[in-house]
Amino acid sequence: MSQMDETFSGTKDVADALRFDEAGLDRWMRANVDGFAGPLSVSQFKGGQSNPTYRIDAGGKSYVLRRKPPGNLLPSAHAVDREFRVMSALGTTGFPVPRMHGLCEDRDVIGTEFYVMDFVDGRIFWDPFLPDLPKDERGAIYDAMNATLAQLHGVDPAKAGLGDYGKPDHYIARQIARWSKQYKASETDTIESMDRLIEWLPGATPEQERSGIVHGDFRLDNMIFHKTEPRVIAVLDWELSTLGDPLADFSYQLMQWRAPKEMRNGFLGSDLKSLGIPTEDDYVRAYCERTGRDGLPKLDFYFAFNLFRFAGIVQGVYHRSLQGNASNAKAREYGAMVKPMADYAWTFAERMGA
Incomplete structure (x- = not known):
């Protein structure tokens, strides 16, 4: 694996500054995600700069949670609601996007707005030279x-x-x-x-x-x-x-x-x-x-x-x-x-x- 792929691929423990109320998330997912069954475990994806992104594993299924970062933010930035809307719409056209499960705009659940979508299991190439491929x-x-x-x-x-x-x-x-x-x-x-x-x-x-x-x-x-x-x-x-x-x-x-x-x-x-x-x-x-x-x-x-x-x-x-x-x-x-x-x-x- 190339140095870039090694640096950005996979997950890690959630950074202290980006932790959230996992019990609150569990309650929200039970109420809003069809087929969800806890308990859940949370890890943070290494890649990604703008909106913190997490892997949620629960009941033999995997999901992805993407949220606004905590703290003071620039106006109009980190628009997770727009991400949720466009992917939901494009999914109806046959364009390749993950299946969307729900958008939460209630900041009291985990501290910031977020949405949950399917975890898509495949390959992400971080190094554009694709050194690991023939x-x-x-x-x-x-x-x-x-x-x-x-x-x-x-x-x-x-x-x-x-x-x-x-x-x-x-x-x-x-x-x-x-x-x-x-x-x-x-x-x-x-x-x-x-x-x-x-x-x-x-x-x-x-x-x-x-x-x-x-x-x-x-x-x-x-x-x-x-x-x-x-x-x-x-x-x-x-x-x-x-x-x-x-x-x-x-x-x-x-x-x-x-x-x-x-x-x-x-x-x-x-x-x-x-x-x-x-x-x-x-x-x-x-x-x-x-x-x-x-x-x-x-x-x-x-x-x-x-x-x-x-x-x-x-x-x-x-x-x-x-x-x-x-x-x-x-x-x-x-x-x-x-x-x-x-x-x-x-x-x-x-x-x-x-």
């Missing part, structure tokens, strides 16, 4: 990922009951405004390139051509693959999902190909063909074929935008770690990542004439 299987994993994102972008929000899940137009502009505000709310140091991006991005935004459901954080480790087949059986972590520009979603994932290895283990500079991983051009071509596009113009803008947005997310994780309520022990290391991300984002802005 070369001839890696391409199939990425093709399945590509097909799953294209499937999501083909879902009609209105038919899925998500017509009011967000404003479908001007997604990029709203995201720039949101993450500029969130970044400033969690700012710990002045980063010149972030300030330049906040000023430049609004006036450089291209016109949105299509609208659909966007995941907001679509990447390899946010999905569960079948135990033996190169097939996605569940997409997780919908906290940032809304209606918007599918190209923002796709280009965010495409950053894997543009990021250097020291930045989220990116592919830049790697010989992907020798690894069996599709090149950026191949990956773009497959997505375009699946979604009926001729090509993806202005990718440099989308790369600048996505790096800026991700820097804002990472800054929030770091800020929470200083307050002691981030859910991952490595969160403090994220503080050093924000400036390199912002600086790199600005290089794409410059390529767009900034």
